[in-house]
Amino acid sequence: MKYSIIAIGDELLIGQVTDTNSGWIARHMTPRGWDVNTVQVVPDDARQIGLAIDRAFAQTDVVLMTGGLGPTKDDITKPTLCRYFGGEMVLDKAVEANVRQVMERRHLKLNEYTRLQAMVPSSCRVIQNEVGTAPLMWFEREGKVLVSMPGVPFELQGMMERAVIPQLLARFNDGEDIEFRTFVVSGIIESALAMQLDEFERNLPQGIHLAYLPEGGIIRLRLTGSSTDASALNANMERLSRELHDILGTHIIADGDKRLPEILGERLRERGLTLSTAESCTGGNVAHDITSIAGSSDYFKGAVVSYANDVKMELLGVNEQDIIEHGAVSDPVVRQMVEGVCRVIGSDCAMATSGIAGPAGGSPTKPVGNVWMAAKCGDRVISQVKQLPGDRSRVINRATLEVELLLLSLLS
Amino acid sequence: MKYSIIAIGDELLIGQVTDTNSGWIARHMTPRGWDVNTVQVVPDDARQIGLAIDRAFAQTDVVLMTGGLGPTKDDITKPTLCRYFGGEMVLDKAVEANVRQVMERRHLKLNEYTRLQAMVPSSCRVIQNEVGTAPLMWFEREGKVLVSMPGVPFELQGMMERAVIPQLLARFNDGEDIEFRTFVVSGIIESALAMQLDEFERNLPQGIHLAYLPEGGIIRLRLTGSSTDASALNANMERLSRELHDILGTHIIADGDKRLPEILGERLRERGLTLSTAESCTGGNVAHDITSIAGSSDYFKGAVVSYANDVKMELLGVNEQDIIEHGAVSDPVVRQMVEGVCRVIGSDCAMATSGIAGPAGGSPTKPVGNVWMAAKCGDRVISQVKQLPGDRSRVINRATLEVELLLLSLLS
Numbered sequence: 089m090k091y092s093i094i095a096i097g098d099e100l101l102i103g104q105v106t107d108t109n110s111g112w113i114a115r116h117m118t119p120r121g122w123d124v125n126t127v128q129v130v131p132d133d134a135r136q137i138g139l140a141i142d143r144a145f146a147q148t149d150v151v152l153m154t155g156g157l158g159p160t161k162d163d164i165t166k167p168t169l170c171r172y173f174g175g176e177m178v179l180d181k182a183v184e185a186n187v188r189q190v191m192e193r194r195h196l197k198l199n200e201y202t203r204l205q206a207m208v209p210s211s212c213r214v215i216q217n218e219v220g221t222a223p224l225m226w227f228e229r230e231g232k233v234l235v236s237m238p239g240v241p242f243e244l245q246g247m248m249e250r251a252v253i254p255q256l257l258a259r260f261n262d263g264e265d266i267e268f269r270t271f272v273v274s275g276i277i278e279s280a281l282a283m284q285l286d287e288f289e290r291n292l293p294q295g296i297h298l299a300y301l302p303e304g305g306i307i308r309l310r311l312t313g314s315s316t317d318a319s320a321l322n323a324n325m326e327r328l329s330r331e332l333h334d335i336l337g338t339h340i341i342a343d344g345d346k347r348l349p350e351i352l353g354e355r356l357r358e359r360g361l362t363l364s365t366a367e368s369c370t371g372g373n374v375a376h377d378i379t380s381i382a383g384s385s386d387y388f389k390g391a392v393v394s395y396a397n398d399v400k401m402e403l404l405g406v407n408e409q410d411i412i413e414h415g416a417v418s419d420p421v422v423r424q425m426v427e428g429v430c431r432v433i434g435s436d437c438a439m440a441t442s443g444i445a446g447p448a449g450g451s452p453t454k455p456v457g458n459v460w461m462a463a464k465c466g467d468r469v470i471s472q473v474k475q476l477p478g479d480r481s482r483v484i485n486r487a488t489l490e491v492e493l494l495l496l497s498l499l500s
Numbered sequence: 501m502k503y504s505i506i507a508i509g510d511e512l513l514i515g516q517v518t519d520t521n522s523g524w525i526a527r528h529m530t531p532r533g534w535d536v537n538t539v540q541v542v543p544d545d546a547r548q549i550g551l552a553i554d555r556a557f558a559q560t561d562v563v564l565m566t567g568g569l570g571p572t573k574d575d576i577t578k579p580t581l582c583r584y585f586g587g588e589m590v591l592d593k594a595v596e597a598n599v600r601q602v603m604e605r606r607h608l609k610l611n612e613y614t615r616l617q618a619m620v621p622s623s624c625r626v627i628q629n630e631v632g633t634a635p636l637m638w639f640e641r642e643g644k645v646l647v648s649m650p651g652v653p654f655e656l657q658g659m660m661e662r663a664v665i666p667q668l669l670a671r672f673n674d675g676e677d678i679e680f681r682t683f684v685v686s687g688i689i690e691s692a693l694a695m696q697l698d699e700f701e702r703n704l705p706q707g708i709h710l711a712y713l714p715e716g717g718i719i720r721l722r723l724t725g726s727s728t729d730a731s732a733l734n735a736n737m738e739r740l741s742r743e744l745h746d747i748l749g750t751h752i753i754a755d756g757d758k759r760l761p762e763i764l765g766e767r768l769r770e771r772g773l774t775l776s777t778a779e780s781c782t783g784g785n786v787a788h789d790i791t792s793i794a795g796s797s798d799y800f801k802g803a804v805v806s807y808a809n810d811v812k813m814e815l816l817g818v819n820e821q822d823i824i825e826h827g828a829v830s831d832p833v834v835r836q837m838v839e840g841v842c843r844v845i846g847s848d849c850a851m852a853t854s855g856i857a858g859p860a861g862g863s864p865t866k867p868v869g870n871v872w873m874a875a876k877c878g879d880r881v882i883s884q885v886k887q888l889p890g891d892r893s894r895v896i897n898r899a900t901l902e903v904e905l906l907l908l909s910l911l912s
Contacts, residue, residue: 101536242891367784371796372784372787393803394802395801446794
C-alpha cells in the first residue's frame, strides 16, 4: 500500500525546525506494509497546500498530513482543507471540551487562540487529540483519504499509534505480506561491501531487494521482501540472512535495526559488566548516547567530562608530565583517562576521548578532527587515533561512534 | 528568488536517515534572499525523480537536488538526469583524477564502484567535489537550472559554500533586499504571546511579516521584510525590533537566532565565570549541549554524570540519608549535586538534573517525566521540579532546556 506525506510549515522550509515526523511515520508504517511514495514539505500557504494535495492524490489514495495546526496566525491549514473538501468551519463541542481539559492539565488558561482549535471543517471526522489541543481530522472523498495531524512530534506519535495507524489498517487491507531484515555492518566501506555482495544481489529472488544505508562509520543492510505467500517469503528471507552472514562474517555486528549503544548495552548486560566514560572532545556525548537507551542504568554507572586539563589531572589522575610532553590529545592521556574513570566511578569497562573538535585549536601535527580514543574492559586497554572529517558536530558524533566501535571490539 | 529542493533516497523515505540537508540549504540560502518553494523527498526511482523535477520546474526556475549519487546499485539519479537533460553518460577524466585523490587521502583503494563516480551526463557542467568522490552536476535548459549534489551532509555543505551558492548568486540577481530579525522568547506560551502581539501584527507595514517558531519551551519570533528600498526597510526593521522589546520586555532572552547554550556561553564569558554540570537523568546531554558551541572550553570545565547513586554519593558528596529519605529525584539531592560538582570540578556555576526519563522507573508520586533541577552561580542556588511530557528522548531534551533556562535566570 502506497501513501504520501505532506509536512506543512514555514519553519520546516527555512530550516529552523527539521522535519522528523515524516521519518517517524515511515518507520512505523513500513513494517505494516505501507510505503511512502513521496514526502512534500510546503509552506503555510493555502495555494501550495492545495497543490501538494492534488499532486499527492494523483499518485496515492492516502495522504498523511502533518503540521500547520498551531493556534497562531501563520497557520492556515484548516480553512484550506475546508475549501478543498467542502463544507464550512463549525465549532466542535467535544474538541472544545478536550482543549479545555488539556489546558487545565497543563495549568494553563484557555484563551481566544486556544479556543480556535475547536473550529473544524464540517466535512471531516474528528479524531480527538488525547495528548494535545489540535484535533486530528480524517477527510474522505471518492475512496481517497487524507488525515491531518498536529506537527508536534509527541502529539503526532501518540495519536498515530493510538488511532491513525489502527484506523488505516482497518480501512485498507491488500493481503500482501512484507518482511524486513536489517543487518548492522562495520569495518568495511560501502563500495567494497557492494563488490562483496555483487553475486548475492544478482541472485536475489523476485520481490526481494537489498538496500545500503550508510551512516557515519556504519552501514545498515536492509533486505526487504513482499509476497502474498507469507511462508515462502519467510523461508527465502531466512536463507538469504544466513547467506549474508556467511559472506560478511564478523563485519555484521548485529542483526536487526539496532543503534550502536543498544548493541553495546546488550553485550555488557549479557556479561554483567558495568560501564563509564571519560570524555574530553566529545563533551558528554558518549554518555548521552549510551543513556539514550532505555534501561541503560543496568550497566552504565556514570561519566566524567574532563574538558579542562586540571579536571583530567585532579579527577581522573592523568599525569601532568604526560600532558606537557605528549599533549592532552595523546595516547598516554586517553589510556590514563579510561583507567582513571574506572577507578573513580567503579566500573568494569570504560571509553575515553580526547581530540580537536574545532573549529579552533588545530595545529599542523594535530589538526582539527584529530581524536585519540581508548577503551578498557577488565585488564585489557586498547587505543587508537583517528583523523575525522567535517565540522565540530560531525567530529563529535563520529568520535562517539568510533570509540563505541573500539569498545565493541573488546566485547566481541 | 524562489527555488525548489528535491531530496533523493529510499533511506530518507523509510525514515532510517533524516533529511537534514534541506534545512541546512534553507538556513544558508534564505539570508541571501532565496526562499524554498517546496521540498520533495522521493525514492531512488527514475520515474519518481522525473516527476519531481517536472513538478519543481513547473513552479520555480531553480532546483537544488541532493542525494542518490552513491556508488552502489540503489542509486540511479545520474542516468535519470542524463535521460531528462539529454546527452549520454561519459567518462570525465578530471572527476576520475579527483576520485583517485580523495580515495588516496583516505588511504582507500579505487575500485570498480568508486570509478563509476567519474561517469557523468554529457549535458551537465561538472563542479568538482573537493571533499568527496561524487561530482556535483549543473544542468541548464531554457533558463532553468538544476544542480545535483551529494547527499552526504559534510560534502553538500562544503560544496554549497565553496561553489554552488556563489555561482547561483552570480547567475540570478533580482535586486530585492531581504532582512531578518530573530528574537528568542521564553516564559510565555505561544497562544498568550500571540494575544500580546495581536496589535503589533495588525499594524505591520506591507512586505514585513512575523512568524512564530516554537521549539521545546522556547519560541523564536522571526520578523522578515523584503523591499527594493534597502534603507527604508532597515529603518522599519529597527523600529519594529524596538517595539517588540518594549512589548515583551524580559521575555526576550536574546536577539538573533541563537541556541540556548550559546546565550548561556555569552553571559558566562561576559562575567568571566566557569561552568560544570552534574547529571543524572540527562546522562551527559547538558554537557554535550554546552560543548556543542565552539569555544565553550573558555568557560566549561567539565561534568560528572552520576547515573548510579553511589557515584552521586562518592564523587559528588550527596548525603546517603537524603537519598534514602527523599529519593534520588528530589530537591536536596539536586542541590547537593550542584554544590558537589562545583567543588570537585572547581567551577563558579553549575547545573544539575535528577529525574525519571522513562519508560520504566516511574511511580505514582514520581511519574515518568518528573525531573528535579538545580542551578548554582556563586553563592546562589535555585531549584525547581517539572513534570515533562513525552518519551525518554523528549524528557531528556526538555530537561536539558529547562535546566539551562534555570541557570539563565541566575545570570540575568
